[in-house]
Amino acid sequence: MSPYxxxxxxPFAVTVDLVVLTVRRHELCAxxxxxxxxxxxxxxxxxxxxxxxxxxxxxxxARELAEETGLCAHDPATPELGGAHLEQLATYGAPDRxxxxxxxxxAHLVLAPDLPAPRAGGDAHGxxxxxxKDLLARETESFQEGDEQSGPLAFDHARILADGVERARSxxxxxxxxxxxxxxEFTVGELRRVYEAVWGVALDxxxxxxxxxxxxxxxxxxxxTTTRQGGRPAQLFRAxxxxxxxxxxxxxxI
Amino acid sequence: MSPYxxxxxxPFAVTVDLVVLTVRRHELCAxxxxxxxxxxxxxxxxxxxxxxxxxxxxxxxARELAEETGLCAHDPATPELGGAHLEQLATYGAPDRxxxxxxxxxAHLVLAPDLPAPRAGGDAHGxxxxxxKDLLARETESFQEGDEQSGPLAFDHARILADGVERARSxxxxxxxxxxxxxxEFTVGELRRVYEAVWGVALDxxxxxxxxxxxxxxxxxxxxTTTRQGGRPAQLFRAxxxxxxxxxxxxxxI
DNA sequence: ACAAAAGTGTTTTGTCTACACCCATGT
DNA sequence: ACATGGGTGTAGACAAAACACTTTTGT
Numbered sequence: 001m002s003p004y005x006x007x008x009x010x011p012f013a014v015t016v017d018l019v020v021l022t023v024r025r026h027e028l029c030a031x032x033x034x035x036x037x038x039x040x041x042x043x044x045x046x047x048x049x050x051x052x053x054x055x056x057x058x059x060x061x062a063r064e065l066a067e068e069t070g071l072c073a074h075d076p077a078t079p080e081l082g083g084a085h086l087e088q089l090a091t092y093g094a095p096d097r098x099x100x101x102x103x104x105x106x107a108h109l110v111l112a113p114d115l116p117a118p119r120a121g122g123d124a125h126g127x128x129x130x131x132x133k134d135l136l137a138r139e140t141e142s143f144q145e146g147d148e149q150s151g152p153l154a155f156d157h158a159r160i161l162a163d164g165v166e167r168a169r170s171x172x173x174x175x176x177x178x179x180x181x182x183x184x185e186f187t188v189g190e191l192r193r194v195y196e197a198v199w200g201v202a203l204d205x206x207x208x209x210x211x212x213x214x215x216x217x218x219x220x221x222x223x224x225t226t227t228r229q230g231g232r233p234a235q236l237f238r239a240x241x242x243x244x245x246x247x248x249x250x251x252x253x254i
Numbered sequence: 255m256s257p258y259x260x261x262x263x264x265p266f267a268v269t270v271d272l273v274v275l276t277v278r279r280h281e282l283c284a285x286x287x288x289x290x291x292x293x294x295x296x297x298x299x300x301x302x303x304x305x306x307x308x309x310x311x312x313x314x315x316a317r318e319l320a321e322e323t324g325l326c327a328h329d330p331a332t333p334e335l336g337g338a339h340l341e342q343l344a345t346y347g348a349p350d351r352x353x354x355x356x357x358x359x360x361a362h363l364v365l366a367p368d369l370p371a372p373r374a375g376g377d378a379h380g381x382x383x384x385x386x387k388d389l390l391a392r393e394t395e396s397f398q399e400g401d402e403q404s405g406p407l408a409f410d411h412a413r414i415l416a417d418g419v420e421r422a423r424s425x426x427x428x429x430x431x432x433x434x435x436x437x438x439e440f441t442v443g444e445l446r447r448v449y450e451a452v453w454g455v456a457l458d459x460x461x462x463x464x465x466x467x468x469x470x471x472x473x474x475x476x477x478x479t480t481t482r483q484g485g486r487p488a489q490l491f492r493a494x495x496x497x498x499x500x501x502x503x504x505x506x507x508i
Numbered sequence: 509a510c511a512a513a514a515g516t517g518t519t520t521t522g523t524c525t526a527c528a529c530c531c532a533t534g535t
Numbered sequence: 536a537c538a539t540g541g542g543t544g545t546a547g548a549c550a551a552a553a554c555a556c557t558t559t560t561g562t
């Protein structure tokens with residue numbers, strides 16, 4: 001027979017979906033696009049698309065990210081895309097998750113600094129940043145039909161978003177990934193506000209400062225200072241080489 | 255047009271592969287099966303198979319696990335399968351990972367207590383437990399052709415195995431998953447030997463005892479004692495309800 | 509002068525480590 | 536008696552939380 005018997009397995013469509021997170025105005029936000037076609041036409045969804053025949057999963061994710069946000073695509077072998085971090089999140093493949101056909105979606109998580117307004121691209125009729133809190137609250141609350149802001153996310157995207165947020169919350173605890181939410185040069189206070197937004201807690205600025213500057217490899221001084229946050233000039237830092245934090249940042253109990 | 259245009263996306267085969275880990279004779283071991291057909295005929299591989307048209311990913315993993323090990327299949331919604339823990343690990347989809355066709359494999363991680371010799375099932379010509387250390391060492395070392403024990407794993411299974419082992423190593427740090435390697439009732443010393451085997455370190459028995467018995471919800475007394483390890487009778491425990499350990503177990507620096 | 513944010517010092521409190529020591533069984 | 540593993544007590548090292556205090560800017 002030919003290399004393999006195609007009747008031995010059912011054919012699947014494979015897509016990548018993106019959970020793109022950023023921190024804007026002290027709030028954790030996710031990128032959503034408005035669906036232009038059925039099913040879930042007009043509803044908000046996570047950006048994503050089909051994996052092509054000749055590309056790998058991370059490559060497909062990087063391509064979709066570039067198409068949806070204008071972030072330059074970089075070598076997918078390196079997890080940095082113009083300062084953004086890309087990693088695989090999880091795969092969703094319930095038989096009924098797409099009414100059209102059997103689709104397996106490999107979700108990816110992107111952590112990005114506060115970007116300019118996203119560029120609508122490809123098949124998405126519109127793209128915007130939305131507060132994660134709002135997006136997840138919509139799943140259970142009642143809402144007005146036709147309201148531009150409202151409605152639950154399409155498909156199982158609320159579940160995927162929740163998983164991505166949970167991953168981001170735990171990963172910044174024991175890795176230096178929180179710096180992926182910052183501009184290339186940032187202050188300790190800006191980094192603290194990232195933690196506060198992602199975790200939804202208030203942190204003691206004094207202890208936070210001591211902790212992050214005392215963790216070897218987390219931050220390296222960039223040399224300058226800035227007063228863009230007001231008050232006394234703050235030292236600028238860049239992300240250091242360390243990826244794993246030891247000891248980890250401690251998330252307050254709430 | 256019909257519900258969806260099949261020419262818009264390339265068809266994929268979707269499989270599940272299993273990293274089944276256990277602790278035997280103070281060593282971390284993985285389940286491997288001998289391949290009965292090309293490619294990689296005669297080589298060891300991770301158990302796995304095609305996802306069927308009507309089952310979800312966790313269901314396919316649970317079915318394959320039952321076929322390969324004889325572990326009774328339970329409700330995939332609950333992560334417990336006869337004392338074993340099942341979770342999704344990661345998805346592997348490089349275009350050339352299978353020479354026959356485009357295959358995306360959703361790897362799952364299973365942590366099981368020390369089982370009787372595995373039952374060969376389905377298309378696998380043989381199944382056995384192999385030391386993780388040996389399996390991963392084979393990837394770089396030279397080996398004798400034709401030796402029953404030798405040869406690197408098929409496909410990208412060494413990478414998948416390494417990822418699964420790394421996941422197990424970090425998860426037992428901050429969750430109570432180490433109990434999934436134990437029989438339903440176990441002693442503190444048996445649990446300690448699980449940590450020692452998975453991490454490849456020696457732990458202080460006195461401090462370990464204080465730590466695990468002092469972490470609320472980790473262990474609940476089962477009521478009896480045993481001398482199966484020799485020495486003074488040890489209290490028997492069951493896994494408690496807690497899944498996240500706070501504070502975590504601390505892995506020694508090396 | 510005052511508000512605002514950055515940074516430092518100090519005390520208290522808790523946890524990890526290392527190790528001395530005792531307990532209960534099998535041989 | 537002794538080896539083996541189970542379990543408790545305790546002193547020192549170390550890190551985190553809480554908070555008083557100083558520094559340096561903008562208005």
